Amino acid sequence: MGSKQASALYDEADLRRADSLAREIFSDVANKWALLIIETLGDRTLRFSELRDQVEGISHKMLTQNLRMLERNGLAERTVHPTVPPRVEYTLTGPGRALRATVDLICDWTHEHLSHIESARHRFDT
Amino acid sequence: MGSKQASALYDEADLRRADSLAREIFSDVANKWALLIIETLGDRTLRFSELRDQVEGISHKMLTQNLRMLERNGLAERTVHPTVPPRVEYTLTGPGRALRATVDLICDWTHEHLSHIESARHRFDT
DNA sequence: CTGTATCCCATTGGATACTG
DNA sequence: CAGTATCCAATGGGATACAG
Numbered sequence: 001m002g003s004k005q006a007s008a009l010y011d012e013a014d015l016r017r018a019d020s021l022a023r024e025i026f027s028d029v030a031n032k033w034a035l036l037i038i039e040t041l042g043d044r045t046l047r048f049s050e051l052r053d054q055v056e057g058i059s060h061k062m063l064t065q066n067l068r069m070l071e072r073n074g075l076a077e078r079t080v081h082p083t084v085p086p087r088v089e090y091t092l093t094g095p096g097r098a099l100r101a102t103v104d105l106i107c108d109w110t111h112e113h114l115s116h117i118e119s120a121r122h123r124f125d126t
Numbered sequence: 127m128g129s130k131q132a133s134a135l136y137d138e139a140d141l142r143r144a145d146s147l148a149r150e151i152f153s154d155v156a157n158k159w160a161l162l163i164i165e166t167l168g169d170r171t172l173r174f175s176e177l178r179d180q181v182e183g184i185s186h187k188m189l190t191q192n193l194r195m196l197e198r199n200g201l202a203e204r205t206v207h208p209t210v211p212p213r214v215e216y217t218l219t220g221p222g223r224a225l226r227a228t229v230d231l232i233c234d235w236t237h238e239h240l241s242h243i244e245s246a247r248h249r250f251d252t
Numbered sequence: 253c254t255g256t257a258t259c260c261c262a263t264t265g266g267a268t269a270c271t272g
Numbered sequence: 273c274a275g276t277a278t279c280c281a282a283t284g285g286g287a288t289a290c291a292g
Contacts, residue, residue, distance in 0.1 A: 173253085173254090174253070174254055174255085175253065175254080186254095186255090187256095190254085190255065190256080206254090209253095210253090211253040211254080212253055212254055212255090213253075213254090214253080214254060214255090
């Protein structure tokens with residue numbers, strides 16, 4: 001029973017670690033800018049400045065910050081071309097593209113329910 | 127051409143309005159707490175206090191704030207039982223449940239890629 | 253129990269300037 | 273062009289108190 005209990009405790013600790021990691025990833029990813037960048041990248045390869053232009057309303061700072069985060073989590077890949085001026089390109093990795101598929105679904109959902117939401121808002125705001 | 131142009135302009139204005147609404151909804155929904163609440167509700171009906179207990183780490187304030195937002199957008203329904211003490215229950219609406227399905231996918235994605243992300247992080251942090 | 257309001261600190265995020 | 277750093281305003285979000 002001693003070893004069994006130890007093993008059970010170990011498994012629980014392991015699960016807790018995985019859960020807290022999952023939580024962390026969820027927090028990283030479940031934010032407006034990260035999702036918009038992922039959606040904008042799609043299956044293309046874009047330069048920093050192209051992303052800044054295409055992700056409506058994002059600031060220089062938020063873009064770099066979120067790109068670093070995506071890179072750190074292995075969702076986007078950063079390629080530096082050692083030219084002058086420098087040319088840096090970003091593209092989604094396999095896991096990044098997998099996530100993108102789910103973001104696509106959220107976008108679809110949004111457009112499908114536009115009118116439901118609009119009228120719900122109208123009702124609520126009165 | 128005049129009427130055609132006018133019609134085209136009208137359509138564009140319409141699209142811009144829809145886009146900005148979609149943007150707004152996306153911003154509302156693409157945040158950690160909203161998604162965690164949706165995921166926790168699932169297809170159940172939960173009281174305010176049950177939600178506060180089950181959504182790990184959420185504060186009183188964030189919970190009410192996000193519940194109001196979900197209600198306003200017609201994603202969650204609020205039922206007040208006029209007892210004393212009051213009993214208020216929340217449940218997802220049809221559109222809310224549809225969104226929940228996509229959140230489920232994000233959760234699946236997270237767990238599927240835990241190890242990829244963990245090792246990507248390790249590589250990056252060195 | 254649920255909800256609103258307030259205070260207050262921590263974090264977010266924009267604007268700008270500077271480096272390679 | 274891409275990235276970092278800094279400053280500062282705005283928002284987020286926790287703790288607490290109070291009302292219904």
